[in-house]
Amino acid sequence: MRRLLSTLALTSCLLTGFQTISWAQSLPGLTLFSGVKGENQLPFRLDFGGQTNSTDRYILRIPAQKMKLAVAQFAITYPDYYNGTFDTKNVEVRVKGKKVALSEVKWNQEGRVIEIFPQEPVPAGGRVELELSNVQNPAFGGVYYFNCQILSPGDVPLLRYLGTWIISVS
Template identity: 55%
Template sequence: MSLKQARTPRFLSALAIAGCLALGMPIATLAQGLPGLTIFSGVDRENLLGYRLDFDGRPGSRDRYRLRIPARKMDTAVSQFAITYPDTYRGEFDEDDIEIRISGDSIPLDEVTWDRENRVIEIYPVTPIPADTRVEIVFSNVRNPTNGGTHYFNALVQTPGDVPLLRYVGTWIVNIGSQ
């Protein structure tokens, strides 16, 4: 391979990124259901949460969302998870097919409620999840919205105890149909 051939892919990649930056367009990619590079999202980097869409986030199709919260974000025990989503998201969730997994194992849930009007899903485990635990919230049998696009899902948690206030943990920037 000549030196010129070796430099061509790097040059084209640099040119594409520079073009997006010059035009002020946000870069968001989706690679096989995983979040890609996100620039200019409006969410601080330390608040971005990882996720995976098992069936590639095709608009209008069924999917499984794996929303992850790292152990470092779980600084206290959690008795409730609340996941909010924007009014631009027109997908459908299956309340009976939502679970919380710790170390790959599903834990028992007391209740799952989907408040469509306020765009929030509340999940109550039977027993509080200990601090410093990596959590995966799995939404199976989701009907992706037909409009696709980028949707910001926010994770809020409530700790067991006296003050029943939800605390922001982070944001999943979910891309539907952005392949």
């Protein structure tokens, strides 16, 4: 089956002159030296390839095994050298593929944090996707560490580190 698909892709390029789109450029690859332990690296997808100065959609995933506590707030921090922009009106949260109602999304540009508040706490044990649409990628390529922190309901009001998305824009 793999050989057949490869042959079809190559044939279509030769006959039409168009290249097939590769999803590999928009997914995280193997990261050897990042400073982030493997168990703390979170999966993600950039729907439009992560090109500089272009609009993109970031699908930031949190695996079910990382969701050990219910979540009343998600906080995504990013480095000071990331100069992209976010659209707070185009943020969605999905739990096990189902959309969750949000009460508020705040973007603190000075503090470099996006805060997402679901109307009801997101239950523990489910796979979560944070979808940031209409993101304007930075003007310069690079590797950006987006950290995920959570606040559990009824907990001490301190954010807990959940993991890091290592996002590459080229």
